[in-house]
Amino acid sequence: MFGIAIFLASIIGVFLGLFLFSRPKIAHPMLNLLNLVETIPDIPLLVLLLPIFGLGKEPTIVASVLYSLLPITRNTYTGLKEVDLKYVDIARAMGLSEKDILLKVRIPLSLPMIVGGLRIALVFTMGVVTLGGLIAAGGLGAALIAGIQLYKINTILVAGLWTGLLAVIFDGLAGIVEKRLQRRYGIW
Amino acid sequence: MASKRLFDKIDSIQLLSVTKKYDDRFAINDISIDIEGGELVIFIGPSGSGKTTTLRMINRLIEPDSGTILINDQNVMELEPVALRRNIGYVIQNIGLFPHMNIAENIGLVAKLEGWDEKKIKDRVEYLLDFVSLPSEMFMDRYPHQLSGGQQQRVGLARALMMDPPLLLMDEPFGALDPILRKQLQEEFYQIREKLGKTIIFVTHDIEEAFKLGDRIAIMDDAKLVQIGTAEELIFHPANEMVASIVDTSKKFKHLDTLKIKDLISPLECMYVHDGSLDVEGAISSMIEKNIEIAVVSNGSGPLGIVKLIDLLRMDDKESKIVDHVIEIPSFSRNELLSSSLKIMQKDGHSMAFVMTDGKLSGFLFPNDAFSQVIG
Numbered sequence: 001m002f003g004i005a006i007f008l009a010s011i012i013g014v015f016l017g018l019f020l021f022s023r024p025k026i027a028h029p030m031l032n033l034l035n036l037v038e039t040i041p042d043i044p045l046l047v048l049l050l051p052i053f054g055l056g057k058e059p060t061i062v063a064s065v066l067y068s069l070l071p072i073t074r075n076t077y078t079g080l081k082e083v084d085l086k087y088v089d090i091a092r093a094m095g096l097s098e099k100d101i102l103l104k105v106r107i108p109l110s111l112p113m114i115v116g117g118l119r120i121a122l123v124f125t126m127g128v129v130t131l132g133g134l135i136a137a138g139g140l141g142a143a144l145i146a147g148i149q150l151y152k153i154n155t156i157l158v159a160g161l162w163t164g165l166l167a168v169i170f171d172g173l174a175g176i177v178e179k180r181l182q183r184r185y186g187i188w
Numbered sequence: 189m190a191s192k193r194l195f196d197k198i199d200s201i202q203l204l205s206v207t208k209k210y211d212d213r214f215a216i217n218d219i220s221i222d223i224e225g226g227e228l229v230i231f232i233g234p235s236g237s238g239k240t241t242t243l244r245m246i247n248r249l250i251e252p253d254s255g256t257i258l259i260n261d262q263n264v265m266e267l268e269p270v271a272l273r274r275n276i277g278y279v280i281q282n283i284g285l286f287p288h289m290n291i292a293e294n295i296g297l298v299a300k301l302e303g304w305d306e307k308k309i310k311d312r313v314e315y316l317l318d319f320v321s322l323p324s325e326m327f328m329d330r331y332p333h334q335l336s337g338g339q340q341q342r343v344g345l346a347r348a349l350m351m352d353p354p355l356l357l358m359d360e361p362f363g364a365l366d367p368i369l370r371k372q373l374q375e376e377f378y379q380i381r382e383k384l385g386k387t388i389i390f391v392t393h394d395i396e397e398a399f400k401l402g403d404r405i406a407i408m409d410d411a412k413l414v415q416i417g418t419a420e421e422l423i424f425h426p427a428n429e430m431v432a433s434i435v436d437t438s439k440k441f442k443h444l445d446t447l448k449i450k451d452l453i454s455p456l457e458c459m460y461v462h463d464g465s466l467d468v469e470g471a472i473s474s475m476i477e478k479n480i481e482i483a484v485v486s487n488g489s490g491p492l493g494i495v496k497l498i499d500l501l502r503m504d505d506k507e508s509k510i511v512d513h514v515i516e517i518p519s520f521s522r523n524e525l526l527s528s529s530l531k532i533m534q535k536d537g538h539s540m541a542f543v544m545t546d547g548k549l550s551g552f553l554f555p556n557d558a559f560s561q562v563i564g
Contacts, residue, residue: 094278095191095271095273096270104301
């Protein structure tokens with residue numbers, strides 16, 4: 001569930017970022033819309049999605065994707081846009097087509113930014129997926145909710161620590177990837 | 189996708205009444221230039237004078253509002269820009285090596301897009317790295333940020349040469365380097381230029397660089413071409429005050445007027461002095477032993493002149509005294525003005541002079557040395 005949510009959010013987020021980059025006019029309204037989604041608290045969002053997707057995994061995944069979209073899309077868009085113009089200029093002067101400039105220069109150079117967005121999304125998703133336990137999405141969230149409802153301290157502790165630990169591990173891994181990209185490029 | 193080779197050799201580049209405006213301001217105002225194949229033309233002028241804009245119009249990075257640019261009589265506006273640019277090498281001041289690619293990938297990028305096979309790319313990259321004096325095995329796998337500024341600029345040149353373009357555009361390629369490194373790269377570039385055999389258009393704001401490297405120099409000011417010509421033409425027949433002030437090399441030597449001989453003296457060492465009563469044979473062995481080419485001949489009270497080893501060796505009569513073979517040279521007091529002394533020496537064709545302090549020999553003056561010190 002977590003994997004699916006992150007996978008979908010990355011694909012949609014990166015492509016949305018690319019799309020917004022190619023249509024600068026709608027970039028701002030779109031990013032504002034995503035900002036708006038971001039302001040909806042997570043439990044109400046889940047509740048809002050229930051009538052559409054029913055109980056279980058689907059609304060949880062949709063909610064995770066909605067939350068993760070903003071950091072990934074915004075970082076992709078900003079990354080592409082903020083690539084140092086001197087690289088774009090020399091690429092053009094060397095005879096790269098606009099497509100080549102996007103594929104060979106802009107995207108690779110914005111990878112550290114994109115991974116940074118992904119890293120934020122990982123943590124968001126972790127939280128939402130756990131909340132999914134409330135609406136029968138299963139997973140660690142279910143154990144946690146059960147623990148709370150039955151007031152079983154041990155269950156709460158084990159499930160809570162696991163969730164927290166997983167979040168820290170994923171964030172750490174993404175952080176390592178991000179750092180390595182930055183160091184390799186030596187530009188940030 | 190392989191693009192067409194548009195030209196193997198540049199026969200001519202012509203700019204015909206080219207104009208470019210940004211809003212109301214002229215970036216280029218009605219410029220016409222004829223450049224021959226194989227020439228190195230330098231554009232020089234104050235910043236904002238339009239020299240870079242002119243350069244960037246040749247590979248269509250900027251398109252003119254009016255006028256025509258022809259390369260080998262083909263209008264560049266009718267050529268496909270990507271193909272055009274792959275036929276023209278481009279080097280810029282800030283180099284712009286891609287930080288996410290290693291050196292080999294940076295140099296080989298366009299070749300890869302052109303669909304060259306790996307082996308061919310690798311061979312060419314190695315050849316080019318060696319050409320710009322970077323050992324290929326040491327540099328191919330490094331990333332740009334691991335290289336010094338000078339090394340990066342060499343890679344920048346190698347990258348521009350990858351597709352073996354007949355035309356190179358260079359926009360202040362040495363501008364960001366420190367002065368010593370700049371001199372060195374200019375020197376290297378000067379050396380390899382012959383081997384390159386390319387038509388080169390070069391932008392700089394450094395008149396020395398222009399004089400050193402350029403076949404012809406185009407002086408730009410306020411979006412206009414003021415004058416184009418060889419260094420001699422610009423110096424001796426400047427079109428206006430502005431050209432005169434840019435090319436005024438005498439300005440550089442103005443402080444020569446204030447220099448005195450003592451500022452550029454080469455001190456005398458005892459081993460140079462030989463007594464006039466010495467015979468040729470003895471002088472030769474003494475000079476060879478001391479490893480000197482010239483000896484000062486003295487009569488005890490003061491210097492009479494010099495003898496040269498090469499002359500002494502040719503003499504038949506090795507018994508004769510060196511005082512009979514003395515070549516007289518001018519002597520100046522150490523407080524005389526350098527400029528007037530140099531003039532006298534130049535008039536009489538002397539390559540050295542004595543410098544006297546209180547009537548005694550204290551050193552030499554070598555005009556060549558003096559010049560290189562003043563200029564360098």
